[in-house]
Each structure stands twice: as C-alpha cells, then as structure tokens.
Amino acid sequence: MTADIMMPTFHDQIIAILPKLRIQALALTRNRAAAEDLVQDAVCNALSAQQSFIPGTNFPAWMHRILRNRFISNLRKRRDTTDIDDVPSSVFATEAPHEDRLALKELAAAMTRLPSDQREALVMVVVHGMSYEALAESTGCAVGTAKSRVFRARRQLESWLLGETKESSKAGRNAAALLARRLAEGERDVIRA
Amino acid sequence: MMPKANDPSRSVAPKAAQKKPRKTEAAFDLWLQKGLHDIFDNVAHEPIPEELLRLIEEDRKR
Numbered sequence: 001m002t003a004d005i006m007m008p009t010f011h012d013q014i015i016a017i018l019p020k021l022r023i024q025a026l027a028l029t030r031n032r033a034a035a036e037d038l039v040q041d042a043v044c045n046a047l048s049a050q051q052s053f054i055p056g057t058n059f060p061a062w063m064h065r066i067l068r069n070r071f072i073s074n075l076r077k078r079r080d081t082t083d084i085d086d087v088p089s090s091v092f093a094t095e096a097p098h099e100d101r102l103a104l105k106e107l108a109a110a111m112t113r114l115p116s117d118q119r120e121a122l123v124m125v126v127v128h129g130m131s132y133e134a135l136a137e138s139t140g141c142a143v144g145t146a147k148s149r150v151f152r153a154r155r156q157l158e159s160w161l162l163g164e165t166k167e168s169s170k171a172g173r174n175a176a177a178l179l180a181r182r183l184a185e186g187e188r189d190v191i192r193a
Numbered sequence: 194m195m196p197k198a199n200d201p202s203r204s205v206a207p208k209a210a211q212k213k214p215r216k217t218e219a220a221f222d223l224w225l226q227k228g229l230h231d232i233f234d235n236v237a238h239e240p241i242p243e244e245l246l247r248l249i250e251e252d253r254k255r
Contacts, residue, residue, distance in 0.1 A: 011253040015246070019237035026236055035236075040245055047252045107228045126226050127233045158221045179224065 010050050013059045014043060020060070020128055021067055027123040028071045030112050038074070042067035064138035068120070103179055110160045114153055121149035122157075 008016065021042060025035035045066050046053075053062055111119055117139070124130045124138065136146040161179055 009253070011249050014249055015241075018241050018245070022236055022239075023233045026233065036242065040242075040248070043245060043248065047249070104228055104231055107225070108232055111229075111232075123229060123233060126229050154218075154222060154225065157225060158218070162221075179221075 007055070010053065010055075014046060014063070017060055017063050018043075021063065023123060023127055024064060024067055024120060025071070027111075027120045028068070028116050030119075038067065038071055041074070042070045045070055058134075058137060061134060061137040064124070065140055068139055071116075106161060107157070110157050113160070114156060118149045118153035118156070121146060122153040125150050 018039065021039050022035060025038040025042075026032065029035045029038055042063070046063060049066070053059070111122075114122070121135055121139065124135050125132070130138070132143050132146045132150070135150075136143045139146065141149075
C-alpha cells in the first residue's frame with residue numbers, strides 16, 4: 001500500500017511552526033523585538049542546516065532546539081540585559097475588566113522574574129499544549145527535568161502572586177486579592193469538573 | 194524553654210499548616226492557564242513579517 005498523504009515540505013513545516021517559535025522566543029527573551037530577531041536567526045540557521053534534518057523525525061523538536069541554542073549562543077555573545085517588562089500591549093487592550101488586566105499585568109511581570117528555562121518550559125506546556133516528553137526532546141533535557149521545571153515555575157508563580165513572600169509589592173497584594181476571588185470561582189469550576 | 198529548631202514536635206506542625214489544599218493548586222493552575230493564553234495567544238496570531246516569509250520562499254526556490 002502506498003502512502004497517498006502529501007507530506008508537508010521542509011519549508012511548509014517552518015512556516016507552520018512560526019507562531020509557536022514566536023511564543024517560545026518571547027518566553028525566552030521577554031522582549032518583542034529581540035524575540036522577532038531570534039525567530040529570524042533561528043529560521044536562517046534551520047535553512048542552512050536543512051540537510052541535517054532527517055525527514056520523518058520530530059520537526060517541531062528539531063526547530064525548537066535550534067531556536068533555543070541560538071538564544072543561548074546570543075546570550076553568551078552579548079551578555080546583555082533585556083527589558084523586564086515588555087509585555088505585549090495587546091494584552092492590556094483586551095475587553096477584560098480593569099482588575100483582570102491588573103492581575104494579568106502582575107502575571108506577566110512575575111513571568112519575567114522566572115529563570116528563562118522555567119519560563120520557556122511553562123509556556124511550551126501550558127500555551128502550546130506540549131507533552132513533557134516533547135518538551136524534553138525540544139529542550140534537550142530529561143523528562144524528569146522538564147516536569148520539574150514546569151512544576152517549579154507553577155509553584156513559584158503561585159507563591160509570588162498569592163503574596164506569600166516578603167517581596168510582594170502592594171500591586172502584587174492587590175492582584176493577589178483579585179486572584180483569590182478568581183481562584184474561588186476557579187475552585188468551583190474544579191469541583192464541578 | 195524555647196524549643197530547638199530541630200525539635201520534631203516543632204517542625205511537623207508548621208509543615209502541615211503550610212500545606213495547601215490540592216483544589217487551590219488546581220484552581221491556580223486553571224487561572225494560570227487562562228492568563229498565559231491571554232498573554233501569549235495574541236503574539237501567535239500576529240501576521241508573520243513579510244521579510245521572514247520572503248526569506249523562506251527564496252530558499253524554497255533554490
């Protein structure tokens with residue numbers, strides 16, 4: 001029996017994964033402009049190295065690894081600092097109520113304080129819906145390490161956002177109060193689920 | 194007399210008190226998932242820069 005399904009070309013696969021690469025890049029760099037540059041650099045690297053990709057193997061993992069390696073390589077070269085509060089402005093242009101936008105802003109700020117590997121892992125699992133196995137393959141680590149990064153990121157954010165540390169700002173405590181209300185709503189959903 | 198820091202009777206109680214209910218963690222995770230989607234989904238849906246697409250298409254033609 002022959003396979004009638006048309007396999008996407010190498011270039012089609014790159015175009016298809018661009019939105020996810022942008023999210024990964026933003027999670028790593030915390031800066032929109034740097035994220036766009038990183039995606040472009042990673043695509044250039046992938047195009048140059050396309051002969052080394054084995055068709056039929058995990059293209060997304062291959063591509064995410066290239067982007068990640070490029071990020072690390074750039075960091076080593078530049079050792080620069082990045083904007084720590086470069087949250088997409090579109091986040092705050094949503095129709096969400098004012099207090100929800102404040103909580104989102106607190107979340108975005110807390111995200112920037114996470115180590116880059118935890119931030120990347122959390123975004124790839126929660127936003128991309130990636131499995132721990134795929135995350136491990138994409139970031140070149142053991143599955144246990146991938147799980148641990150996501151777990152620590154979640155609990156660290158929870159600790160910061162619920163105001164359990166001395167570092168909590170007044171804005172953070174306000175967001176925590178809102179979050180507590182949203183959590184109460186969420187708990188009802190969890191119980192119902 | 195103050196209990197010593199390594200006194201088991203002293204360390205067990207605070208740990209138990211600090212333990213969060215699982216449903217609170219689950220509710221936080223649910224809220225976190227929604228928040229992260231709110232932050233990052235817009236980025237994914239923005240148009241791809243023309244320059245980047247041109248770069249890929251030029252390489253495809255080679």
